[in-house]
Amino acid sequence: MNNLIEIDSLTFKRGERTIYDNISLQIKEGQTTAVMGPSGIGKTTLLKLIGGQLSPTSGDIKFRGESIPNMKRSRLFNVRRQMSMLFQSGALFTDMTVFDNIAFPIREHTNLSEEFIRTVVLMKLQAVGLRGAADLMPSELSGGMARRAALARSIALDPELIMYDEPFAGQDPISMGVLVKLIKQLNNALKLTSVVVTHDVKEVMSIADYVYILAEKKIIGSGTPEEIRQSDSALVQQFLKGQADGPVPFHYPAKEITAEFLGA
Amino acid sequence: MEALAKLGRSTLDKFSALGRATFVLLGAVMSVPQLKNIPLTIKQIYVVGVQSLSIIIVSGLFIGMVMALQGYTILVDYGAEGSLGPMVALSLLRELGPVVTALLFAGRAGSALTAEIGLMKATEQLSSLEMMAVDPLRRIVAPRLWAGVISMPMLAIIFSAVGILGGHLVGVDWLGVDAGSYWSIMQSTVEWNEDVLNGFIKSIVFAFVVTWIAIFKGYDSIPTSEGISAATTQTVVYSSLAVLGLDFVLTAIMFGIE
Numbered sequence: 001m002n003n004l005i006e007i008d009s010l011t012f013k014r015g016e017r018t019i020y021d022n023i024s025l026q027i028k029e030g031q032t033t034a035v036m037g038p039s040g041i042g043k044t045t046l047l048k049l050i051g052g053q054l055s056p057t058s059g060d061i062k063f064r065g066e067s068i069p070n071m072k073r074s075r076l077f078n079v080r081r082q083m084s085m086l087f088q089s090g091a092l093f094t095d096m097t098v099f100d101n102i103a104f105p106i107r108e109h110t111n112l113s114e115e116f117i118r119t120v121v122l123m124k125l126q127a128v129g130l131r132g133a134a135d136l137m138p139s140e141l142s143g144g145m146a147r148r149a150a151l152a153r154s155i156a157l158d159p160e161l162i163m164y165d166e167p168f169a170g171q172d173p174i175s176m177g178v179l180v181k182l183i184k185q186l187n188n189a190l191k192l193t194s195v196v197v198t199h200d201v202k203e204v205m206s207i208a209d210y211v212y213i214l215a216e217k218k219i220i221g222s223g224t225p226e227e228i229r230q231s232d233s234a235l236v237q238q239f240l241k242g243q244a245d246g247p248v249p250f251h252y253p254a255k256e257i258t259a260e261f262l263g264a
Numbered sequence: 265m266e267a268l269a270k271l272g273r274s275t276l277d278k279f280s281a282l283g284r285a286t287f288v289l290l291g292a293v294m295s296v297p298q299l300k301n302i303p304l305t306i307k308q309i310y311v312v313g314v315q316s317l318s319i320i321i322v323s324g325l326f327i328g329m330v331m332a333l334q335g336y337t338i339l340v341d342y343g344a345e346g347s348l349g350p351m352v353a354l355s356l357l358r359e360l361g362p363v364v365t366a367l368l369f370a371g372r373a374g375s376a377l378t379a380e381i382g383l384m385k386a387t388e389q390l391s392s393l394e395m396m397a398v399d400p401l402r403r404i405v406a407p408r409l410w411a412g413v414i415s416m417p418m419l420a421i422i423f424s425a426v427g428i429l430g431g432h433l434v435g436v437d438w439l440g441v442d443a444g445s446y447w448s449i450m451q452s453t454v455e456w457n458e459d460v461l462n463g464f465i466k467s468i469v470f471a472f473v474v475t476w477i478a479i480f481k482g483y484d485s486i487p488t489s490e491g492i493s494a495a496t497t498q499t500v501v502y503s504s505l506a507v508l509g510l511d512f513v514l515t516a517i518m519f520g521i522e
Binding site: 048051053077078080081083084085087088089091092093094104105107108109 | 300387388389391392394395396397398399403
């Protein structure tokens, strides 16, 4: 199987702070790859790097063997038509109906007739179960519906790669189940390559083909979900089991508690 | 030493902001105009222009009325109340029309533009446009820039026209200045190039600067509630200062040295 995306010794710094320190990972075509890790370690940043919205400090990111950071802007825009991203907030355009939101990328990039666009949009909405909500405004949708609508928009142009940024965050169990099912189905039916960035271990382990766990600026574990479960790394186990204390300490670094209170 | 470093850093920050602002401007102005963008621009003209009409008309009316009242009490002492017409018209066309319109526009439309673009950034709408391979500078920023540049000079003309009518209302209808002299002396004194056109040029410059500041502040805002609120305040403060400063420069160039 070919690698759709190859990240090669990537280092990324934001100001003085290092987010990633020399990481490498591959995303195989047609698979669902999960990237997990504690919050605040810049998982979204990774997606923005792949999408070319940020440039790495050093290292390279390749899409089908072509370096994304070195692309010209016009080429990058062309490549982006083959990728798609589901933002955590959904990022629906609040001044348009659900229908127009999903029609938006089609209208921007093609010259299809309105009649044809209507058919395509309704099919996409049918796929996420929201055909009946086509005329609603984004403010009238629940959180789960908004994310499904955004999902319909991100598959509007039939991309090859779809990146999910925390798709399960803040969802109730039912919409979580719906989203897990949708991601799996889309991946199978459309032969998509998916990257899911998340910290919801249980959900993502059920759909991922391959898993990377990021922590402390590095990749601390990778493998199939089964291999990850068997991992003997204390850090990986702490993350999978959700233990409060371990290699990732419960306490933010501080001076000794006796010194703090007794002034010793 | 500390203070010096601070000064240096803030100067560097200012210059890098200026650089980013230029990029935003160039990106918006240089982006290839597309037929699809014309309806977007028209919609924005409605939002920033047409919806500002009420505040512009009401302010213009009152400023014209106050000017006539103040001018009359001074001019009547010298028996020169016949010059009320040109006084009102010239102050409006040369100064108050463009300047007050720009200040009101910054408060009414500029702040709204900043907040809107800032919120789009905070809710990842700008990022998602980029990921859809749609340039937000072309899709979001450019229509708003053009709408501002087109609307404000028209608003300034309306402001001045309403102000002159307001002056007429107070001066002629209430205080009894002769209607013939109000209009005829105005007509013979006000020059097309010197006064009307120069005022119009001023308002084009102000329109450009105010809208530029507004969209840049929104685009460059820190995407949090504090960030957007600070950006909105800065838009109003910076554009007001820029308008007043530029007004002096433009006035000096246009009317200063003969």
